[in-house]
Amino acid sequence: MMTRSRFGDKLLHVYTWLIIVWLSSPIAVMILFGFNDKKSKSNTSWQGFTTKWYQQLFEIDGLTVALVNSLVIALVSTLVTVVIGTMLGLAVGRYRFRGKGLTNFLVFAAISTPELVMGASLLSLFVSSNVPRDSLTIIFAHVLFSLSFVTVTVRARVVTLDPSLEEAARDLGASPWGTFRQVTLPAIMPGVLAGAMLAFALSIDDYVVTSFVNGSTMTFPLWIVGSVKTGIPPQVNVMGTLIFGVGVLIAVGNAVASRRRRT
Amino acid sequence: MKGRLTPYVLAFPAWFWLAIFLVVPIAAMASVSTQTGNVIDGFVQTLSFSNYTDALGRYSNQLLRSLWYGGLATVVMIVIGYPVAYWIAFKGGNRKSMYLFLLLLPFFVSFVLRTISWGFLLADDGILLGTLKNWGLLPSGFHVLATTVAVVGGLTYNFLPFMILPIYVALERVDPRVVEAAQDLYASKTAAFRRVVLPLSLPGVFAGVLMTFVPATADPVNSQILGGTENTMIGNIIQTEYLVNNNYPTASALSFTLMAVLLVGIFIYARALGTENVLEAAATR
Numbered sequence: 326m327m328t329r330s331r332f333g334d335k336l337l338h339v340y341t342w343l344i345i346v347w348l349s350s351p352i353a354v355m356i357l358f359g360f361n362d363k364k365s366k367s368n369t370s371w372q373g374f375t376t377k378w379y380q381q382l383f384e385i386d387g388l389t390v391a392l393v394n395s396l397v398i399a400l401v402s403t404l405v406t407v408v409i410g411t412m413l414g415l416a417v418g419r420y421r422f423r424g425k426g427l428t429n430f431l432v433f434a435a436i437s438t439p440e441l442v443m444g445a446s447l448l449s450l451f452v453s454s455n456v457p458r459d460s461l462t463i464i465f466a467h468v469l470f471s472l473s474f475v476t477v478t479v480r481a482r483v484v485t486l487d488p489s490l491e492e493a494a495r496d497l498g499a500s501p502w503g504t505f506r507q508v509t510l511p512a513i514m515p516g517v518l519a520g521a522m523l524a525f526a527l528s529i530d531d532y533v534v535t536s537f538v539n540g541s542t543m544t545f546p547l548w549i550v551g552s553v554k555t556g557i558p559p560q561v562n563v564m565g566t567l568i569f570g571v572g573v574l575i576a577v578g579n580a581v582a583s584r585r586r587r588t
Numbered sequence: 589m590k591g592r593l594t595p596y597v598l599a600f601p602a603w604f605w606l607a608i609f610l611v612v613p614i615a616a617m618a619s620v621s622t623q624t625g626n627v628i629d630g631f632v633q634t635l636s637f638s639n640y641t642d643a644l645g646r647y648s649n650q651l652l653r654s655l656w657y658g659g660l661a662t663v664v665m666i667v668i669g670y671p672v673a674y675w676i677a678f679k680g681g682n683r684k685s686m687y688l689f690l691l692l693l694p695f696f697v698s699f700v701l702r703t704i705s706w707g708f709l710l711a712d713d714g715i716l717l718g719t720l721k722n723w724g725l726l727p728s729g730f731h732v733l734a735t736t737v738a739v740v741g742g743l744t745y746n747f748l749p750f751m752i753l754p755i756y757v758a759l760e761r762v763d764p765r766v767v768e769a770a771q772d773l774y775a776s777k778t779a780a781f782r783r784v785v786l787p788l789s790l791p792g793v794f795a796g797v798l799m800t801f802v803p804a805t806a807d808p809v810n811s812q813i814l815g816g817t818e819n820t821m822i823g824n825i826i827q828t829e830y831l832v833n834n835n836y837p838t839a840s841a842l843s844f845t846l847m848a849v850l851l852v853g854i855f856i857y858a859r860a861l862g863t864e865n866v867l868e869a870a871a872t873r
Contacts, residue, residue: 337675344672345690348748351705352697354715358708369711370718413602420595428599431606437798438610439806439850441823445843446613448830449620453631469609472602532700532809533823537830546700553813557704565701572696576689 352569359562367556378559385560391548392564398460398544399528402467406524410472411517414479415509419486435473443470444537451538458540466538467528474527475520482516515583522575529568614847621840631836639841647825647842654822655849657736658805661743665751665800666793668744673752673792674785677759688756691749699746703813706745710738710814734816742810747803751796758792759785797857802850822846 358368362375383389417428447466451458486509494504510517532546539547549561621639625631644651676687694702709716710732720726732738762785770780808823815821822842829839 334675334679337671338679341672341675341687344668344748345687345693348691348694348745351702351709351745352694354708355697355701355705369708369714371715409601409605412598416595416598420598422595422599424599424603425595428603431603431610435606435610437802437854439802439847441806441808441826442614442617442843442847443610445826445830445839446617447609449617449836449840450609450613452836453616453620465609468605472605476602526695530698533807536827546698549698549700549704550809550812553704561701565697568698569696573693576696580685580689 355562356566356569359559359566361559363559368559368562378563382560382563385558387543388545388548388558388560388564391543392545394460394542395529395545398463398467399525402464402471402528403521403524405464406468406471406475407517407521409468410475410520410524411479411513413472414476414516414520415483415513417476418480418483419488432473432476435469436477440470440531440533444534447534448537458538458542460542462538462540463535463542463544466534467524467531470531470534471524471527474523475517478520478523479513479516482513486512518579522579526572617840618844620836621844623837625837627834627836636837639837640845643838643841644845647822650820650822650825651842651846651849653820654805654846657740657743657811657819657821658801658807661740661747661804662751662797662801664740664744665748666796669748669751669796670755670789670793673755673759673789677756677762678764684760688753691752695749700809700813703742703746703809706742707733707738707814710741733814734819736819738814739811739819739821742814743804743807746807746810747800750799750803754795754799755789755792758789758795762788794857798854802854805850806846 357371359378360374360376361368361371362373362377363370364372413428413432416422417425417432444466447462447469448458450456451462456462490512491504491508494508495501499507530546531544532550535544535547536550543551545564549557552558552561619633620631622633622635622637623631624634624636624639672691676684680687697705708714711717712731712733713721717726717730717732721728721730732741766788767780767784770784771777775783806823808821808827811819811821812824826839826842826846829835829842833839
């Protein structure tokens, strides 16, 4: 009996690794083909190692513009989302007020509405009210779908806060704003940062909602889908690799830092 | 007085945003869905509910196919994801967070880029099939792209971590001593799993289904990149009707129908399982 269950555990261990390999294999392909010395138009078969795509990274104007657009849109929408999402997270985590039930419902609705419906409904509004579509409408949409995630991560942090800390600060003569800046904000900061990273990642990755509200503005995911038919240039793989690398570094750095803080 | 107003002041900007960009657009979509006209002369409200019957008459195949693909992918995700969540929760030891990190690794690559890379692996003479064909293990006419398998496989690949994580969270909360107690009371391993561990992990499975079925059913990317003309999903139709044909009423009617179908589905699901389970599942997200 014992040996049989040990064997079962081993089998599950191997199986878990197989799933991890399966999930990661497209990433390995993406990184590898950023180094492919391709001669033909399509980048589908391995033709030798080169680093020239790293040197020619910004030679496709449309792609560079799309990447810059994506970064600017992600940055601006993250900033807006973090401010209004943190405020809402504080409101629902700390206070009882009229409309709190409705607010929680709307936060949940914004998370569970399919992206397709969100994009389609925003386009319906913009078309019916003659709003031109450009980076501004993309930012409106990105703030909308990130808002709930920031609210939820901040709320999770706020409910663990001890209110007597803030009372103590007030008793010692701190102004409401001073209390917020020196007591509340540092305490909820991990939630705010986690929400900010999530908002940035959601924004830079979004294709579906953006495809409805972009007008003629191109973002990185839109440019990639647009070039599927003509063949994806290796520069896309390189940019994907660099974004992947930066993301992993930030995540690992964050994990190490929080572990150090705890010990 | 000032203290009483604080929550309203804090919530106001987000309320404003949710009202203008979530509630009003859905109302606008409902209104457009019964209008008639064209993009040059403009659209007028004529309360033509026939837009719905027309749209469904033309596209019911794609709608049913989407529900079928989304449902199938969800079931496949439960079957292949549950053992992973189980192993990490009970046998992961002090490496649990490393395994979770590895499962989330694909999310550091853009959704469309990883779908394309996946299609790349499955290409007719790509790394995988091309090599197998060279070795003579597969007939040269064999292909995966542009089939149901490729699209459902892509959906499974893209959303699998969203299934594993909530199941893992539920299993992680199961106290190992409860399982030991069951075994002390002469339950076999299988019985202990079936009657103790499995029921305790069900809220995680419910949450996983909510997090994967809805986005998988409404996803236009996988069928566009991995599928062929026989695999068109409702998402592709809605995108084309809106963005290429500028047929806003039909597209709105279809989006509204899709939303209604998914909402009714969630509602039936909630009733069948008990609302509390689903609410708890939703709360743990």
